[in-house]
Amino acid sequence: MNLSKLSIAIISLFLLIVLLSSCSIIRQSTAMMRSTDHFIAHNKDPRVLYEPGAEIFADSIVAILPQSIQQIKNRQYRHFVEPVKVYVCASKESFYKLYGVKCKAGVSNKLLLSPRLMDEPQNIQLYLAHELSHLHLYQQLGLLKMRKLPAWLKEGLATLVSDGGGAQTVSENEATKAIINGKHFMPVTGGFFGCFNQKSSADNALSHHMRYRQYMIFVSFMKDKDEKEFKRFLLSIQNGVNFSVSLQKSYHTTLGQLWQDFIKDLNSKG
Incomplete structure (x- = not known):
């Protein structure tokens, strides 16, 4: 019974x-199916489209977009395969209507920015670069293959290549100490279109910024371990090859073993 x-x-x-x-x-x-036809192309950079009322916000994006695009192209080892477009929303309500999640920025089939970012202008470039990282992958993989990737890889990569975007309130030292003390996420391989196995229950016990900073540190470890193999791994992912296959062909190991090496490396540094 x-x-x-x-x-x-x-x-x-x-x-x-x-x-x-x-x-x-x-x-x-x-x-994703809602129209953005009412957005206006910026006269100084038509890659930035904005809603009426978001002119000042759009101006700030125009000023930093070229540098941010180049940053992602360099750090993710490949050009964007489609023209970049950034949609700047005039209200939180409009952003939610077009993205479906209440947050500051996001990529579905478009890169959308919420005016909530105007409350922290010093972080706008970090968030823009973070979302450009997602857009870069989305353009190559499409939505379903993107959902298959583990959260730690997508968000860790985006946080790394954006110089900490999405993890500003937690330092690398704080995140490292938490990992050493056993308060950390558990890496998974992803799968099932993102409904399951994108992240473990341990991930959800961490704050958003702690989680992203830890993801970033692990991805950074992969890069520092062997940048040539990291590039090979990342390009394989961008080509649509399965995560585990890409990892095995590049690093000749499993995710579990790579994680053990990561923990050992952190402990050796104290």
Whole structure:
């Protein structure tokens, strides 16, 4: 009887997770279909499109976009395969309507920026570069293959190549100490279109910025270990090759072993 109740509880939890994941995907899919025809191309850089009322915000993006694009091309080892467009929203409500998630910036089929970023102008370039990293991958992989990638890789890479965008409130030293003390995310290989196995339950126990900083440190370790192999790995991912296959062909190891090497390296540095 107890086993039966436990089975029911497990199945119920599984179905709840499926439902919540589906709701999120449906909400974002609906947002993606909404028109952006009312956005205006900036007269100084038509790659920046803005809603009426977001002129000042758009001006700030125009000033930093060329440098940010070049930064991502250099650090992710490949040109953007499609023209870059940045959509600057005039209100938080408009951003949510077009993106489907309440946050500061995001990429679905478009790179969208919320005016919430105007509250922290010193971080706008960090966020822009972070989202350009996602756009760079999205253009090559498409939405479904992007969802298959593990969160730690997508967000860790974006945080690394943007010089810390999305993790500003947590220092590398703080994140390293947390990892050494056992308060860290657990790397997974991704899969199932992002509904499951994108990140572990341990990830959710961390604050957003702590999580992203830890992701970044792990991806940075991969790069520092052997940049030639890191480049090979990242280009393989961009070519649409399976994560585990890309890792094995580049580093000749498994994710589990790579993580053990990472922890050993951190402990050796104290």
